Amino acid sequence: MLKLLYICRNFLTDYKMNRTFSLAVALMVFAFAVNAQGHDKRSPIIADDGTVTFKVAAARADSVRLIVDTRVDTLMSRNDGGKWCVTLRDLKPDFYMYHFIVDGMKVLDNDNAHVVRDVKNVMNSFALDPKEDCPMAVHDVPHGKVEAVWYDSPSLGATRRMMVYLPPDYVKGGKRYPVLYLLHGSGGDETVWLEQGRAAQVLDNLIADGVAEPMIVVMPNGNVDEKAVPGMGPDCNVQPTFSHKNWMDGTFEQSFNDIVKWTDKHYRTLADKHHRSIAGLSMGGYHSLYISANQPDDFDYVGLFSAAINRMDEGKSKIYDDLEAKLVKQFERHPKLYWIGIGKDDFLYEHNAKFRALMDKNNLPYTYHESGAGHEWANWRDYLVIFLPMLFK
Amino acid sequence: MLKLLYICRNFLTDYKMNRTFSLAVALMVFAFAVNAQGHDKRSPIIADDGTVTFKVAAARADSVRLIVDTRVDTLMSRNDGGKWCVTLRDLKPDFYMYHFIVDGMKVLDNDNAHVVRDVKNVMNSFALDPKEDCPMAVHDVPHGKVEAVWYDSPSLGATRRMMVYLPPDYVKGGKRYPVLYLLHGSGGDETVWLEQGRAAQVLDNLIADGVAEPMIVVMPNGNVDEKAVPGMGPDCNVQPTFSHKNWMDGTFEQSFNDIVKWTDKHYRTLADKHHRSIAGLSMGGYHSLYISANQPDDFDYVGLFSAAINRMDEGKSKIYDDLEAKLVKQFERHPKLYWIGIGKDDFLYEHNAKFRALMDKNNLPYTYHESGAGHEWANWRDYLVIFLPMLFK
Numbered sequence: 001m002l003k004l005l006y007i008c009r010n011f012l013t014d015y016k017m018n019r020t021f022s023l024a025v026a027l028m029v030f031a032f033a034v035n036a037q038g039h040d041k042r043s044p045i046i047a048d049d050g051t052v053t054f055k056v057a058a059a060r061a062d063s064v065r066l067i068v069d070t071r072v073d074t075l076m077s078r079n080d081g082g083k084w085c086v087t088l089r090d091l092k093p094d095f096y097m098y099h100f101i102v103d104g105m106k107v108l109d110n111d112n113a114h115v116v117r118d119v120k121n122v123m124n125s126f127a128l129d130p131k132e133d134c135p136m137a138v139h140d141v142p143h144g145k146v147e148a149v150w151y152d153s154p155s156l157g158a159t160r161r162m163m164v165y166l167p168p169d170y171v172k173g174g175k176r177y178p179v180l181y182l183l184h185g186s187g188g189d190e191t192v193w194l195e196q197g198r199a200a201q202v203l204d205n206l207i208a209d210g211v212a213e214p215m216i217v218v219m220p221n222g223n224v225d226e227k228a229v230p231g232m233g234p235d236c237n238v239q240p241t242f243s244h245k246n247w248m249d250g251t252f253e254q255s256f257n258d259i260v261k262w263t264d265k266h267y268r269t270l271a272d273k274h275h276r277s278i279a280g281l282s283m284g285g286y287h288s289l290y291i292s293a294n295q296p297d298d299f300d301y302v303g304l305f306s307a308a309i310n311r312m313d314e315g316k317s318k319i320y321d322d323l324e325a326k327l328v329k330q331f332e333r334h335p336k337l338y339w340i341g342i343g344k345d346d347f348l349y350e351h352n353a354k355f356r357a358l359m360d361k362n363n364l365p366y367t368y369h370e371s372g373a374g375h376e377w378a379n380w381r382d383y384l385v386i387f388l389p390m391l392f393k
Numbered sequence: 394m395l396k397l398l399y400i401c402r403n404f405l406t407d408y409k410m411n412r413t414f415s416l417a418v419a420l421m422v423f424a425f426a427v428n429a430q431g432h433d434k435r436s437p438i439i440a441d442d443g444t445v446t447f448k449v450a451a452a453r454a455d456s457v458r459l460i461v462d463t464r465v466d467t468l469m470s471r472n473d474g475g476k477w478c479v480t481l482r483d484l485k486p487d488f489y490m491y492h493f494i495v496d497g498m499k500v501l502d503n504d505n506a507h508v509v510r511d512v513k514n515v516m517n518s519f520a521l522d523p524k525e526d527c528p529m530a531v532h533d534v535p536h537g538k539v540e541a542v543w544y545d546s547p548s549l550g551a552t553r554r555m556m557v558y559l560p561p562d563y564v565k566g567g568k569r570y571p572v573l574y575l576l577h578g579s580g581g582d583e584t585v586w587l588e589q590g591r592a593a594q595v596l597d598n599l600i601a602d603g604v605a606e607p608m609i610v611v612m613p614n615g616n617v618d619e620k621a622v623p624g625m626g627p628d629c630n631v632q633p634t635f636s637h638k639n640w641m642d643g644t645f646e647q648s649f650n651d652i653v654k655w656t657d658k659h660y661r662t663l664a665d666k667h668h669r670s671i672a673g674l675s676m677g678g679y680h681s682l683y684i685s686a687n688q689p690d691d692f693d694y695v696g697l698f699s700a701a702i703n704r705m706d707e708g709k710s711k712i713y714d715d716l717e718a719k720l721v722k723q724f725e726r727h728p729k730l731y732w733i734g735i736g737k738d739d740f741l742y743e744h745n746a747k748f749r750a751l752m753d754k755n756n757l758p759y760t761y762h763e764s765g766a767g768h769e770w771a772n773w774r775d776y777l778v779i780f781l782p783m784l785f786k
Contacts, residue, residue, distance in 0.1 A: 042632055060496050095629075102498070103453050110499050113513045113633050114624055120506040127629035138620075138627045143543040143552065150536040159536065171659055227531075231507055234531045236488075236520035239435055240506050266564055 043111035044098075044126055052128065053087045055079075056109065058102045065101040070376060076100075093134055094378055095198065097123040116196055119187030119240050135385050136198040141208035142168035146200050148190075148232075151220075151262040155255035160221060161228035162190045162259070164267070165200055167207055167214035176268045178392040179216045180301075181259070182384075183280025183287050186308070187242050189229040190221040196377045202384055212388040216267055220259050222280070222287055224251045248283060248308075250317025253290050260298070277391050279303025279339070281380045282348075290319050296330040301337045301391050305383045306375050310351040324358060331364045337390050338366040341383040345374035436504035437491075437519055445521065446480040448472075449502065451495045458494040463769060469493075486527055487771055488591065490516040509589055512580030512633050528778050529591040534601035535561035539593050541583075541625075544613075544655040548648035553614060554621035555652070556583045557660070558593055560600055560607035569661045571785040572609045573694075574652070575777075576673025576680050579701070580635050582622040583614040589770045595777055605781040609660055613652050615673070615680055617644045641676060641701075643710025646683050653691070670784050672696025672732070674773045675741075683712050689723040694730045694784050698776045699768050703744040717751060724757045730783050731759040734776040738767035 045053040054066050056076065064076040064084040068091075076084040084100075097116055100107045108115065109124045116125045129137050145166045150159050167177060182199065184192045193199040199217065206212035225244040227233040246252075264271040278299045280288045285307025292299045313320040331338075338359075342352045359366055369386060371379050438446040447459050449469065457469045457477040461484075469477040477493075490509055493500045501508065502517045509518045522530050538559045543552050560570060575592065577585045586592040592610065599605035618637040620626040639645075657664040671692045673681045678700025685692045706713040724731075731752075735745045752759055762779060764772050 042630055046630065058498055105451055105495070105500065106503050107498065107500055108515065110515075111513075111632075113510050113515055114630070115508055115510070115515050117506050117508070120504075122501065122503075122506055122508050125624075129629060137629055138625065140552075140627070143554075145543075146541040148539040150538075159533075161536075231518075232531065234533070236522060236530055237435055237439065237507070239504075 041111060043109050046126070046128060050091070050128070051087050051089050052091060052126070053085065054098070054100075054109070055083045055085050055111070056100050056102070056107065057083050058100075058107070061102045063103060066098060067101065068096055068098040069378070070374070071096075072098075091128050093129050095125060095127050095136060095196075095381070097125050099123045117240065118196065119242060135202050135205045136381060137205075138201055139205055139208070141204055143204050144168050144200060144207070145170065146194065149266070151259060151266075153255050153258040155258050156224055156251070158227055160226075161232060162218060162220040163194055164219070164263075165194075165203055165217040166267070167216070168204070169214055170216070170268070174268075176270045177214055177216045178275035178277070179218060179263060179267075179269050180277040180279065180388075180391060181218050181220070181256075181288075183220070183222050183278070183284025185280075185282030185284055186223075186247070187240065188281075188284075189223065189226060189240070190219050191229050193219050196381075197384065198381060199384060202381070202388070206385070206388050213392040215392060216263070216269060218259065218263050222252050222284055223247070224255065248286065248313070250290075250313075250319035252287060253294065253319045254317070256287075256291050257295075273298055273300045273333075274336075275300075275392060277301035277303065277337075279305065279387060280307075281305040281383075282308050282375065285309070290323075292335070293323060293326040293330050294319055296326070296333050300335050301339075302335060303337075303339045303341070303383070303387045304352075305341050305380050305387075306343065306346050306348055307340070307352065307355075308348060309355045310348055324362065327359070327364055328362055331362075338364070339369070339387055339390065340366055341369040341371065341379070341386070343371045343373045343375065343379045345372070346379075347375060434504060436502050439519070439521060443484070443521070444480050444482050445484060445519070446478060447491070447493075447502070448476045448478050448504070449493050449495070449500065450476050451493075451500070454495045456496060459491060460494060461489055461491040462771070463767070464489075465491075484521050486522050488518060488520050488529060488589075488774070490518050492516045510633065511589065512635060528595050528598045529774060530598075531594055532598055532601070534597055536597050537561050537593060537600070538563065539587060542659070544652060544659075546648050546651040548651050549617055549644070551620055553619075554583055554625060555611060555613040556587055557612070557656075558587075558596055558610040559660070560609070561597070562607055563609070563661070567661075569663045570607055570609045571668035571670070572611060572656060572660075572662050573670040573672065573781075573784060574611050574613070574649075574681075576613070576615050576671070576677025578673075578675030578677055579616075579640070580633065581674075581677075582616065582619060582633070583612050584622050586612050590774055590777065592777060595774070595781070599778070599781050606785040608785060609656070609662060611652065611656050615645050615677055616640070617648065641679065641706070643683075643706075643712035645680060646687065646712045647710070649680075649684050650688075666691055666693045666726075667729075668693075668785060670694035670696065670730075672698065672780060673700075674698040674776075675701050675768065678702070683716075685728070686716060686719040686723050687712055689719070689726050693728050694732075695728060696730075696732045696734070696776070696780045697745075698734050698773050698780075699736065699739050699741055700733070700745065700748075701741060702748045703741055717755065720752070720757055721755055724755075731757070732762070732780055732783065733759050734762040734764065734772070734779070736764045736766045736768065736772045738765070739772075740768060 059082050066076055066086050067073050076086040079085045112124045114125045115122055147164045150161050152159055182193050207214050223244045224246045230238045230240050276299050278288045278292055285304040292302045452475050459469055459479050460466050469479040472478045505517045507518045508515055540557045543554050545552055575586050600607050616637045617639045623631045623633045669692045671681045671685055678697040685695045
């Protein structure tokens, strides 16, 4: 019964259907599904020993490769059944993205419905989590609420979408909460910290463990040319891109107070410097650096995750002028935490080293975290887990 | 500059990278992106005359086909550039899903980052919307808020995820709102009415036009074996499936009051029969039928969208027993609307006809809408647009 059901679905998915055939198959699926209990053919196959096996049916191909993030690129072997296979060992518990290259053409795993997007690149995903305490997985703890809201930005003359995490206790009413503004990179949008970053799961787990303070987390869209993630904005077909007209030119930083004001108006926030944090990855780190430097009275906790500090754009916007003097002024207000994280292999490593030298020269105190690997989500998820417990203490 | 940038990205996406090469390319992309303004290479290409052109690079393939929903299955032609192309004409304004079949293997459009999932089947999507008044597109109107929340279900012994739409005025406070419980089909989950159904956009637009009453819309997960959409639940790798252990066996219907109670506790609802509606597609229509029949004092507006009425499961659960008597009792309370919609080509058409005959036999009044096409989202989006204006009037 199960086997037949599976065959039906392959037909539904992959092969030509005329209307009559389609209806017949749909009816069969419908009827059979009643008795097909717990059918869940997974791909990739994660064994108890932590090995991960990938398979792809490409009967006519001459070569098939598996790409996993920037970490693995390996040839696959054709097995007896005509499928191409490979087994990976020693992957560490984490969330992974992968795809196949079949005779030079990118192909997804048709047996895995889990996909994530990185800028324009759609890939399959899987989680490797043998440890029960992985902070990125969903555990049996109280869950916060995640909202998609539209805020007014008078500076940009636009209504824009952003995501807001509210801690589990928020719905009980009464209490006010500190706020973390969590910013994405150049190719991201308001949803990426929730999807690739697993921010809601990390927050739920760290709050439940008493390691992080209950907080509101606001995730706006840092590309001012976009009103929303592609598909949720006025142009249904727009493609995600690195390149935006008003890209890192000070526009987002200058409009940022619209987000803070809207948040303080619509949520039960603690609306002062001691209860505000701003942090971001790559472009979001650059945004966090300049927003906090230009608004020295607003943020007591700053996080630069692999920040794009290679762009020192004096003259492009007043936001970027006189950074050194602004930093000195910011630190006269004694921010409680200025956190810098970067991977050893990140192409922005040297730029971050130069920035730290500038900080050192002025005796400006910061916390530095150097990890392995480069400019990638594996680091940013880890940085969030390290950063959150230091906030609002 | 733009061309080079594009080449870089192809390398990033599709070809083997060692760490050094990866860093060099990332740096190039980063540097070039600054000046690459408005780069947005779309696929498919939608011309002003409404034609839609699809292209796929599969240099070594012998045959390539394009599949669009259940509506189009066509061979593509190899063009001079080595790509396979086809142009479609006369598609009506709507949202479409598509994929390619390259030598028998399902392949997505690597130039289109828009993907949607239908059960386990991941496909590309595009919107064809030459009319400015398309109710499924994002227009310049006030937007409601969409929340992902976790509710307690004592009946199921679980905390489960559901989506809630709150109308634009909700955040202003004070006012109470009617509630529509909007249910998905057998292969869906709590997110599918928002993704494939475009429910938030439809609600925003119809409320802005004064055509629909401002309302709260609650979208739970109707598969009781799932706590959340795959990827957002405790098992990160679980695959979406039609087949569930507790599938259409009365368990969901019996636990439904947990959802209503949680909603009335956590939102400013109008908590009575006159301000409650329940509607759903396929399995969700079956759920709506039995929940409203078993709770005749709770819902004044019922919507059956292509309902799975082929399953008359007397004896399987007390929920399904004595339907005719229950319906008679339900209609003694004079529900304000009992709406039945079905497509002429739906494999459930005859079952819906039989159900209408049962209604007719007992002189139970209902509103009937018969559309073209079959068991598909093109119909369900339309049904929602027709159904919403009839509620809470």
